[in-house]
Amino acid sequence: MEKGQNYLVGIFNDEDVLLKAVRQVREKGVKIFEVYTPFPVHGLEDELGYKKTRLPIAAFLFGLTGTILALTMQMWMLGVDWPMIIGGKDFVSLPPFIPVTFELTVLISAFGMVGTFMVVSDLKPYKDPNLFDKRSTDDKHVMAINLGNNSLASDDIKSILSDVGAEEVNETQR
Amino acid sequence: MQATSSLRESLVTGGKTVHDVTQDICSRVEDKPNKTWLGAMTLSLITLGIGAYAVFMLLWDGIGVWGLNKTVGWAWDITNFVWWVGIGHAGTLISAILLLFRQKWRMSINRAAEAMTIFAVICALMFPALHMGRLWLGFYWALPLPNTFGSLWVNFNSPLLWDVFAISTYFSVSLVFWYIGLIPDFATIRDRATNKVSKAVYGALSFGWDGAAKTWMRYESVALILAGLATPLVLSVHTIVSFDFATSVIPGWHTTIFPPYFVAGAIFSGFAMVLTLMIVTRKVYKLEDYITIYHIELMNIVITITGSIVGIAYITEFYMAWYSQVPAEGYAFLNRMAGPYSWAYWSMMTCNVISPQLFWIKKIRTSIAATFIISIIVNIGMWFERFVIIVTSLHRDYLPSSWAYFSATRYDVGVYLFTFGIFFTLFFLFAKFFPVINMAEVKSIIKTSSEKKD
Numbered sequence: 358m359e360k361g362q363n364y365l366v367g368i369f370n371d372e373d374v375l376l377k378a379v380r381q382v383r384e385k386g387v388k389i390f391e392v393y394t395p396f397p398v399h400g401l402e403d404e405l406g407y408k409k410t411r412l413p414i415a416a417f418l419f420g421l422t423g424t425i426l427a428l429t430m431q432m433w434m435l436g437v438d439w440p441m442i443i444g445g446k447d448f449v450s451l452p453p454f455i456p457v458t459f460e461l462t463v464l465i466s467a468f469g470m471v472g473t474f475m476v477v478s479d480l481k482p483y484k485d486p487n488l489f490d491k492r493s494t495d496d497k498h499v500m501a502i503n504l505g506n507n508s509l510a511s512d513d514i515k516s517i518l519s520d521v522g523a524e525e526v527n528e529t530q531r
Numbered sequence: 532m533q534a535t536s537s538l539r540e541s542l543v544t545g546g547k548t549v550h551d552v553t554q555d556i557c558s559r560v561e562d563k564p565n566k567t568w569l570g571a572m573t574l575s576l577i578t579l580g581i582g583a584y585a586v587f588m589l590l591w592d593g594i595g596v597w598g599l600n601k602t603v604g605w606a607w608d609i610t611n612f613v614w615w616v617g618i619g620h621a622g623t624l625i626s627a628i629l630l631l632f633r634q635k636w637r638m639s640i641n642r643a644a645e646a647m648t649i650f651a652v653i654c655a656l657m658f659p660a661l662h663m664g665r666l667w668l669g670f671y672w673a674l675p676l677p678n679t680f681g682s683l684w685v686n687f688n689s690p691l692l693w694d695v696f697a698i699s700t701y702f703s704v705s706l707v708f709w710y711i712g713l714i715p716d717f718a719t720i721r722d723r724a725t726n727k728v729s730k731a732v733y734g735a736l737s738f739g740w741d742g743a744a745k746t747w748m749r750y751e752s753v754a755l756i757l758a759g760l761a762t763p764l765v766l767s768v769h770t771i772v773s774f775d776f777a778t779s780v781i782p783g784w785h786t787t788i789f790p791p792y793f794v795a796g797a798i799f800s801g802f803a804m805v806l807t808l809m810i811v812t813r814k815v816y817k818l819e820d821y822i823t824i825y826h827i828e829l830m831n832i833v834i835t836i837t838g839s840i841v842g843i844a845y846i847t848e849f850y851m852a853w854y855s856q857v858p859a860e861g862y863a864f865l866n867r868m869a870g871p872y873s874w875a876y877w878s879m880m881t882c883n884v885i886s887p888q889l890f891w892i893k894k895i896r897t898s899i900a901a902t903f904i905i906s907i908i909v910n911i912g913m914w915f916e917r918f919v920i921i922v923t924s925l926h927r928d929y930l931p932s933s934w935a936y937f938s939a940t941r942y943d944v945g946v947y948l949f950t951f952g953i954f955f956t957l958f959f960l961f962a963k964f965f966p967v968i969n970m971a972e973v974k975s976i977i978k979t980s981s982e983k984k985d
Contacts, residue, residue, distance in 0.1 A: 392744040395549065395719070396974040402748040410749045416756045434675060434684040443688045456693035456771055460700040463764050467704045467757060471711060474753045475738070478746045484739025486718065493742055494719040496549035496974070 362505050363530050365514055366489045367523035369498040372398045378521035379404040385517055390503040393493040412470055419469025420462045427461035489529060542636055542976055545820035549974045556966045557720055559816050564963055567815050572959045579952025585945020586661060593664050596942040602935035603925045607943040608662045610917040611950065613772055615655035617913060620765055621801025622648025623705060627761035636829055638972040639821040643812060644805045645709040650957040652702045654950035690774035697771040701764055708757045714740050715971040769797045782863035783924030792844035799837035800913035802830050806906040810899055812962060821968055824897050831896040838887030863924055871936055872923045875915050882912020
C-alpha cells in the first residue's frame with residue numbers, strides 16, 4: 358500500500374444498511390477501497406464484486422497430496438523397504454492402509470488450506486492491523502474509500518456516504 | 532442469506548446490542564480474576580500436583596504400580612483414554628456438524644466446547660504416552676521414523692497405529708479450527724486493551740486481523756471446509772478407537788456394532804461434559820442471556836437421542852451373543868451382567884440407559900439443577916461403560932486357571948486425577964484469558980435495526 362494516501366471513512370451501524378449503501382455507492386461510480394466489519398456480513402463480498410475465493414481448490418489439492426503421500430509411504434515401507442507378513446495379509450493390502458491414508462488426507466488438507474489462508478490474507482503475529490477505525494472490531498462497519506483512486510471530489514463522496522446512511526464520515530491519511 | 536422464522540425463539544435474550552456482546556465477553560478477560568476463579572484454580576492445581584506425584588512414581592517404577600495382572604493387562608489406562616477422547620467429540624460435533632446443518636444455537640457454546648475438546652484430547656493422549664514406560668522411545672514405536680534397526684517400520688496394519696494418526700490429526704485439526712475462530716475475537720480484545728502487556732499479547736495472538744470483507748470471505752470459506760473435514764474426521768476417530776477392540780478376537784470385543792456404538796457414546800458423554808462445564812461457566816460469568824434454557828434443552832435432547840442409541844446398542848450386543856450361539860460370546864455377556872463385575876455393569880446401565888430417559892419430561896430437561904446432576908451421572912456411566920467393556924471381557928479368559936480380578940491401586944486413581952488436573956487447569960486458564968463465547972458469530976445473529984435487505 359502506498360503511504361500518505363487520503364481516505365474517506367464512513368461508519369455504519371447496521372449490516373443491512375451497509376449492504377444497501379455498498380450497492381448505492383458503487384452504482385454512483387465511487388470505488389470502495391475496502392469494508393471492515395466486526396462479524397461476517399453475508400452477501401457483502403457479492404455487493405463489493407469480489408471474485409469467489411479459490412481456497413476450496415487449494416484444500417482439494419493439498420488433500421490429494423496427502424492421499425498420495427500416505428499411500429506411497431505405506432506401500433513403500435511395508436511393501437518394498439521391509440516386507441513383512443502380518444496377520445497373513447499381503448505385503449501391500451489396501452484396506453488396512455485406508456485409516457492412515459484418510460487421516461493424512463485430512464491433516465494435510467486442513468493445514469495446507471489454513472496456511473494458504475494465512476499467507477494470502479497476510480495474517481501473522483505482530484502485524485500492525487493499521488485500522489481505519491478501532492470500532493470496526495467492536496460494533497461498527499467501516500467503509501474506506503481511497504480519494505486518490507476516485508475522480509469525484511471529496512465533498513461529493515462525503516454527501517453520497519451520508520445519503521446512504523453513514524453515521525459519521527471522517528477523513529484520514531495513512 | 533438465510534431466513535430465520537420469526538416463530539423461533541431468540542437465541543440471545545435480554546435485548547443485547549452488538550456492543551453489549553463485546554462488553555460482556557471482553558470484560559471477563561479484562562477484569563481481575565475473581566475469588567471463585569482463584570479458588571477453582573487452586574483446587575485444580577492441587578489435583579494436578581497430587582496427580583503429578585502418581586505420574587512420577589509411574590515413570591520411576593513402571594506400570595507395575597498399577598493394579599494390572601497377567602490376565603487383565605489393560606484397565607484404567609485405556610478406559611480413561613477412551614473416556615477422554617469420547618468427551619472431546621462433542622466440541623467438534625457442535626462446531627463442525629452443527630455448522631454444516633446451519634444450527635445457529637451452536638454459536639454461543641462452540642468456543643468453550645471446542646476448548647473442552649482440545650483439553651480432553653490432551654488428557655487422552657497422556658495415557659498411551661505414559662503407559663509406554665519409557666515414553667521418550669514412544670516416537671520410534673508410534674511414528675514411521677527411520678531408526679537404527681535398519682528402518683524396521685511401524686505396523687500400518689495395526690489399529691493401535693491408526694489411533695496414533697487419528698488422535699494426532701484430530702488434535703491438530705481441532706486446534707487449528709479453534710484458533711482460526713479465535714483470531715477475530717482476539718482482535719476485538721486487542722483494540723480494547725489499555726495496558727501494554729495485553730496489547731502486546733493479544734496483538735500477537737490476533738495475527739493483525741482487521742476484519743476486511745475480503746478476509747471475512749476467505750475466513751468463512753476456510754471455516755466451512757474445516758467443518759467439512761472435521762465431520763468425517765471426528766466420526767473416524769472414535770471408529771478407529773473402537774477398532775482397537777473390534778479387530779481383536781476377544782469375546783465381548785469382537786463385534787461389528789462397535790464403531791457406531793462408540794461414536795454415539797462419545798457424543799453422549801461429550802454433551803454431558805459440555806453441559807457440566809457450561810452450566811458452571813454460565814453461572815460464574817453471568818452468561819444467562821447467551822446460554823439460555825433453550826440451549827440447555829437442545830443439548831439435553833441430543834443427550835436423550837445418543838443415550839437411547841447407546842442403550843439399544845447394549846441390548847443388541849446381548850441379542851447377538853445369544854443369536855450367534857457362540858458359547859464364549861454368550862458367557863462373556865452373562866458374566867458381564869451377573870459376574871464379579873456386575874456392580875460396574877449395573878452402574879453403567881442405570882447411569883447411561885435410565886438417567887437420560889428422564890429428559891423426556893420437559894420440566895426436567897429445562898431444569899438447570901437436574902441437567903447438571905444428570906450430566907455428571909452420564910459421565911460416570913460412560914466411564915463405567917468403557918471399564919465394563921475392557922475389564923469384564925479380559926478378566927475371565929479362555930483358561931479358567933488364569934481367571935483374575937482387577938482392583939485399582941492408588942496410582943491408577945492418581946494418574947486419572949492428574950488428567951483431571953490438566954483438564955481443569957487448562958479450562959480455567961481458557962475461561963479467564965480467552966473469550967469464552969465466539970463474539971463475532973454471536974454478533975452476526977443479533978439484529979441492530981428493523982432494516983431489511985431487499
